[in-house]
Amino acid sequence: MLTVSNLTKAYNGRTVLTISDLQLPIGVHYFRGGNGSGKTTFFRTVAGLLPFSGEIRLDGQYEINRDPVAYRLRVNYAEAEPLYPPFLTPRDLAGFVGRAKRNPAGQVDELTDVLGVGNFWTQPTGTFSSGMLKKLSLLLALLGRPRLVLLDEPLTTLDVTTATRLFDYVRRLRDEENVSFCLTSHQDVSLTGLSLTSTWQVSDGQISPVT
Numbered sequence: 001m002l003t004v005s006n007l008t009k010a011y012n013g014r015t016v017l018t019i020s021d022l023q024l025p026i027g028v029h030y031f032r033g034g035n036g037s038g039k040t041t042f043f044r045t046v047a048g049l050l051p052f053s054g055e056i057r058l059d060g061q062y063e064i065n066r067d068p069v070a071y072r073l074r075v076n077y078a079e080a081e082p083l084y085p086p087f088l089t090p091r092d093l094a095g096f097v098g099r100a101k102r103n104p105a106g107q108v109d110e111l112t113d114v115l116g117v118g119n120f121w122t123q124p125t126g127t128f129s130s131g132m133l134k135k136l137s138l139l140l141a142l143l144g145r146p147r148l149v150l151l152d153e154p155l156t157t158l159d160v161t162t163a164t165r166l167f168d169y170v171r172r173l174r175d176e177e178n179v180s181f182c183l184t185s186h187q188d189v190s191l192t193g194l195s196l197t198s199t200w201q202v203s204d205g206q207i208s209p210v211t
């Protein structure tokens with residue numbers, strides 16, 4: 001599903017991520033590691049948000065730099081600590097991201113129910129609690145028809161009821177539509193109830209499989 005080759009990522013000349021060869025099949029992949037080990041950098045790079053050197057390819061055909069639109073239509077990302085321009089509302093953002101991701105009719109309404117965003121649909125995000133921001137960011141990350149969704153710390157600040165509904169929905173996408181997920185969590189990942197296809201350890205900018 002995802003192939004990463006000869007990747008290096010540096011900030012201001014300091015290399016923080018090096019991956020010679022990483023291959024992920026369709027499934028749910030968990031990346032664990034201490035603070036500052038490189039998990040978010042890896043997710044943001046795979047999401048197409050950061051420049052890097054190397055190659056990232058989805059489904060054997062969409063290369064992130066050669067097929068930028070096709071790749072980004074298929075790879076979605078939810079930030080660990082989302083932030084939006086404070087004057088925008090969930091309605092504004094779902095409209096904008098939904099159009100960019102070519103979301104099918106009815107999808108926003110379904111996700112609004114799953115994540116309980118309807119209660120604050122027209123409220124500016126500048127007034128949100130961290131859990132409200134998290135719910136919105138997860139809704140936006142599920143819009144369109146992604147083949148891969150990157151969820152950075154999805155459990156943080158999410159209430160238990162919403163987390164249960166979210167991971168039921170994720171399981172359905174995984175089982176019925178073959179959507180893949182990568183997640184990080186400093187919390188007990190078994191709380192998601194997802195069965196993991198693989199687990200990876202991120203340490204000092206290197207990623208190795210946990211057997």
Ligand SMILES: Nc1ncnc2c1ncn2[C@@H]1O[C@H](COP(=O)(O)OP(=O)(O)OP(=O)(O)O)[C@@H](O)[C@H]1O
Pocket residue numbers: 011012016033034035036037038039040041042080202
């Ligand atoms: N914008 C940036 N500019 C410079 N260095 C950065 C930037 N973002 C991250 N780094 C550095 O890159 C390294 C990896 O950080 P990253 O945020 O990927 O870690 P992480 O594994 O997600 O950590 P955490 O579990 O604390 O979220 C750290 O040394 C960090 O200081």
